[in-house]
Amino acid sequence: MGKGKAKETVQLASALDADVLIFDDELTPAQGRNLEDIAGVNPLAERGLKVVDRTGLILDIFAQHARSAEGKLQVELAQLNYRLPRLRGWGDVLSRLGGGIGTRGPGETALESERRAILRRIQRVKKDLDDLQRTRRLKRDRRTKSRVPVVALVGYTNAGKSTLLRRLTDADVLIQDQLFSTLDPTTRRLQLPFGRDALMTDTVGFVKKLPHQLVEAFRSTLEEVKEATLLLHVVDAGRDPERQIGAVNAVLRDIGAAAAPSLLMMNKVDLLSEVELDKLRGRWPEAVFCSAGTGAGLDDLLIRISEELSRLKVEVELDIPFERGELVARIHDEGEVLSESYTEKGTHLVARIAHESLSDFNSYLAPAPA
Numbered sequence: 001m002g003k004g005k006a007k008e009t010v011q012l013a014s015a016l017d018a019d020v021l022i023f024d025d026e027l028t029p030a031q032g033r034n035l036e037d038i039a040g041v042n043p044l045a046e047r048g049l050k051v052v053d054r055t056g057l058i059l060d061i062f063a064q065h066a067r068s069a070e071g072k073l074q075v076e077l078a079q080l081n082y083r084l085p086r087l088r089g090w091g092d093v094l095s096r097l098g099g100g101i102g103t104r105g106p107g108e109t110a111l112e113s114e115r116r117a118i119l120r121r122i123q124r125v126k127k128d129l130d131d132l133q134r135t136r137r138l139k140r141d142r143r144t145k146s147r148v149p150v151v152a153l154v155g156y157t158n159a160g161k162s163t164l165l166r167r168l169t170d171a172d173v174l175i176q177d178q179l180f181s182t183l184d185p186t187t188r189r190l191q192l193p194f195g196r197d198a199l200m201t202d203t204v205g206f207v208k209k210l211p212h213q214l215v216e217a218f219r220s221t222l223e224e225v226k227e228a229t230l231l232l233h234v235v236d237a238g239r240d241p242e243r244q245i246g247a248v249n250a251v252l253r254d255i256g257a258a259a260a261p262s263l264l265m266m267n268k269v270d271l272l273s274e275v276e277l278d279k280l281r282g283r284w285p286e287a288v289f290c291s292a293g294t295g296a297g298l299d300d301l302l303i304r305i306s307e308e309l310s311r312l313k314v315e316v317e318l319d320i321p322f323e324r325g326e327l328v329a330r331i332h333d334e335g336e337v338l339s340e341s342y343t344e345k346g347t348h349l350v351a352r353i354a355h356e357s358l359s360d361f362n363s364y365l366a367p368a369p370a
Contacts, residue, residue, distance in 0.1 A: 006038045013039075013049055020050045026211065027053040029086045055082060055211040062214065070132045077125045078213040084118050087111060136223075148334075149198045149309050149354075151190065152228035154252070156244035157205030159236040160267040164292035165202045168302070185224045192306045196336075201228065208247035215254055222255045230308055231262035237280055237289070238271050263288065263308050265301060270294050310336060313352035317366040321346040327364070 001009070013021055021039065032051060039049035052060075059079050066072040153161040165171050169188035190200040201224050215222070225231065233248060235241045245264075252258045264287040266280060277289065288304050290297035313335065320327050328347050331337060335353040342348065353361065 003038070006035060010039050010049060018049070020052055022057055023051070023053045025053065025209070026055045027051075032086060054209065055213065058207065058211055058214065070129070070136075073125050073129050073132070077122065077129065078211070080118055080122050080125065081213045082211070084115070084122075087115055087118075149229040149312075150187075150201060150227065151198050151230050151232050151305060151309075152201045152203055152225045153234055154203060154225055154231050154248060154262075155205065155234035156236065156239075156248055157207050159205065159234045159239075159244065160292045161202050161205065161234045164234060164265075164267065165200060167292050167295060167298065169200055171202075187224075190305075192309075193303055194306060196306060196309075198229075198305070198309065200232075206248045206251045208243065208250075210247075210251050210254075215251070222257075225252070226255060226257045226260070228260065229312060230305065231257070231260050232305065233262050233264050234267050234292075235265065235287075237266040237269050238276075241266065241280065241284075261308065261312060263304060265290055267292055270296060310352060313354055314358060315350070315352050316358070316361065318349045318351065318361055318364045319343070319346055319366045320349065320364050324364075327361070331361075 009021065021035070027035070032053065035051045039051055059075065059082060062075045063079065066075045153165060155161050165186065165188065169190055171186055171188040185201050185203050187199050187201045190198045192198055203222070203225055231252075233245070235244050249258065252260070264284060266284065266287045266289045268291055269277060269289045270291040270293065272280075280287075281289065288297065288301045290301050292298070315338070318331075322345075324346075328349065331349060331351050331353060334357065335351045337349060337351045339350045340347065348366070
């Protein structure tokens with residue numbers, strides 16, 4: 001956008017009595033300042049057409065929805081990192097020097113003072129987040145030691161992840177038809193078919209071109225996704241699924257979770273016609289088609305989740321001595337026993353166990369037949 005187009009846009013906004021210009025991309029500090037000048041913005045007098053870029057808008061939405069202490073700190077850190085390089089954008093009056101060699105004007109003093117205050121606050125917020133992150137890591141370690149598989153819900157914002165969590169686990173989570181209504185991860189126990197259990201975690205919604213400030217600030221929260229056994233990718237089937245899937249995959253690459261096992265779920269199918277459904281099934285035949293709102297197809301979803309978790313286990317044949325009965329009980333609790341028999345020396349099992357547990361049973365692997 002050149003200067004002429006910018007002026008034309010400002011004139012159009014004035015004719016429509018608009019008070020905010022929103023740009024669907026991140027503006028550099030210089031671009032923001034130039035646009036404010038064209039729009040007649042005077043921060044000291046608080047007048048003129050306000051200029052907001054995509055990052056600033058998303059940060060404002062996050063700030064409105066932050067509820068927990070950790071969520072508020074994460075949003076504040078993102079806002080401070082976003083604001084720091086834009087301090088010069090508050091008008092030239094704050095950056096003018098006084099006359100003479102080696103002198104400093106009051107404007108520069110105010111600017112540097114605010115910069116130092118922001119840097120101090122950033123350090124404090126990071127320290128508080130580190131403390132909360134240690135607590136979250138301890139909880140995650142306890143879940144890992146329990147060997148219960150974790151299914152993490154990922155997807156575009158407003159795709160229906162919280163509705164699905166409530167439908168499957170009776171979790172008391174906020175459900176609203178709005179962007180980024182969930183900022184804090186919620187974990188609940190999920191009952192799967194065939195008597196198996198798992199943990200299901202709801203995470204913050206993703207969006208196309210998610211600001212890097214938010215990815216950094218919410219890194220500890222997004223680690224819940226990285227550590228999950230299976231990702232359940234929830235997609236709003238009626239709202240450009242291709243774009244949603246691409247945006248979510250981009251964020252997963254950013255946090256190092258692109259290679260994690262995943263299952264695709266097309267949600268809100270009750271709002272689609274049969275023709276639209278057939279088209280989606282042809283495009284994504286591996287997906288599960290459900291409606292978290294009505295409950296349609298959720299039984300099939302639970303079976304698919306159970307099947308996917310089973311595929312992540314390795315089938316082994318074990319000979320466990322009678323005096324190590326606790327290992328047999330552990331396999332029954334954590335794994336999937338296919339057959340069980342008894343010999344003179346102990347219990348012979350054919351079972352599926354998690355890859356990470358395999359080293360605990362190496363010494364009891366049955367010898368291969370000659």
